[in-house]
Amino acid sequence: xxxxxxxxxxxxxxxxxxxxxxxxxxxxxxxxxxxxxxxxxxxxxxxxxxxxxxxxxxxxxxxxxxxxxxxxxxxxxxxxxxxxxxxxxxxxxxxxxxxxxxxxxxxxxxxxxxx
Amino acid sequence: xxxxxxxxxxxxxxxxxxxxxxxxxxxxxxxxxxxxxxxxxxxxxxxxxxxxxxxxxxxxxxxxxxxxxxxxxxxxxxxxxxxxxxxxxxxxxxxxxxxxxxxxxxxxxxxx
Numbered sequence: 001x002x003x004x005x006x007x008x009x010x011x012x013x014x015x016x017x018x019x020x021x022x023x024x025x026x027x028x029x030x031x032x033x034x035x036x037x038x039x040x041x042x043x044x045x046x047x048x049x050x051x052x053x054x055x056x057x058x059x060x061x062x063x064x065x066x067x068x069x070x071x072x073x074x075x076x077x078x079x080x081x082x083x084x085x086x087x088x089x090x091x092x093x094x095x096x097x098x099x100x101x102x103x104x105x106x107x108x109x110x111x112x113x114x115x
Numbered sequence: 116x117x118x119x120x121x122x123x124x125x126x127x128x129x130x131x132x133x134x135x136x137x138x139x140x141x142x143x144x145x146x147x148x149x150x151x152x153x154x155x156x157x158x159x160x161x162x163x164x165x166x167x168x169x170x171x172x173x174x175x176x177x178x179x180x181x182x183x184x185x186x187x188x189x190x191x192x193x194x195x196x197x198x199x200x201x202x203x204x205x206x207x208x209x210x211x212x213x214x215x216x217x218x219x220x221x222x223x224x225x226x227x
Contacts, residue, residue: 004157006157033214040219041219043215044217048212056214093215102213103163104160104213106157106160109156
């Protein structure tokens, strides 16, 4: 399978715990995006990387959130001291080198439930 | 914040009928994309239309773009039960580093 993969697919955690999600983009895609989607809403942009550089972060990304893409391939999104409001689907997408007509390819998402 | 607004919010049709979904947005765009999402799953890219294009076709899909009205429509012809899903329009705004801004989505139900 050469699509975007995300792990784990589901995560249930207790409030206050830390969680980490992983995204493996399509090979050779140098742009990687993280989005968050809550129930009944469309995805909202969190952050994106071009290769290993994190070029933009949304104000939605509080200081409890951190994302890395250390070698310009896979990326991790960590949430520290989780809160119930963090419960959502976390989606990763990748695209090839930026042009005006780049499609973003999404992974299946990681659904986080904070109890 | 979400830029796009789709309408209607929900649509229920009979198999074989056509489904038309509309999207409006607020700022200049590089392109507009439509995605489908089955319940609890990731997003599947359907079609992309550039800001200098007015109409595009892909199989049973037809999308139009009117940049003067800042609106787009997605037409699914000869709908099937398998088309039941949520549909989102997403805009790639000019100067926005290709990040996508999504609407809240349209829930389409196709009755067999």
